[in-house]
Amino acid sequence: MPLALDSRVIPFALPATDGTTYRPEDFAGAPVFGVIFHCNHCPYAQAWEDRLITAQRVYAGRGVRFVLINANDPVKYPTDDFAHMKARAEEKGYPFPYLFDETQEIARAYGATRTPEVFLFDRTGTLRYHGAPDDNYEDPQAVQHQYLRDAMDALLSGTAPVTSETKVVGCTIKWR
């Protein structure tokens, strides 16, 4: 089961492709903090990747911070290993840390099952949205519901997201 709405952010300390180890407390004070399970190889993650990058850039000025976490077993999926993560982050110019959950403990603790999967926390570290970035992985021009952006807008204006949970669509996390 995924982390329930209104739960507190689950602590972690994970290495990122930029050489830093990140913890949720590094983002204390951010009005919105997104923990997004992601990976390199998955076409769903790739299809949404540019939209996540754009969202982070657009909302950075309002204090929103994302971290992306890859928990896939790189033995089964070699393009999800740390070296490939570094290459991907550099190639795409990630505006957020890209973290490696090598033991998969954090993915399990969050109850994440797929990539991409968004857990969005408010200023107090309380889970306010869980699910997909939006309702159309195929075509960004055909999106009808901007779940993630709508949730961020709501939290930034001090209200609760109208839609707080959506179906997660993507590749399964590749467990060891």
Added chain:
Amino acid sequence: MHIEFLYWEDCPSHEQALARLRDVLREEALEVPVEVTRVDTEDQAAARQFPGSPTIRINGMDIQPPGENPIGLSCRVYFTDDGRVTPLPSAEMIRRAVRTAARGNEPAPANTAAQSTRPPHLE
């Protein structure tokens, strides 16, 4: 015309892809059975040279060369005509392959793992 549809249950959009394939066949007025195969194990994937879910082959040829998609149980990367990544082949991609096969030609330029799936403008 022999049409195969191969999928892995873990990838969520295979039903949509199969429906899209059947829609294209209906629009093209082709009454052709689709051989649907569920791939569950790495051994099956290797035996079928399965480059990810979903995969559509017409007369043995992939509708888009599998390129860098590895053989095995995974969701498959497709590229749209404008270079975007998508987990599903577009209706237009399927239609082109079907029409080419219907004319008696091969539906895709090649079916080798070494060939890139990227559109020419992204090479």
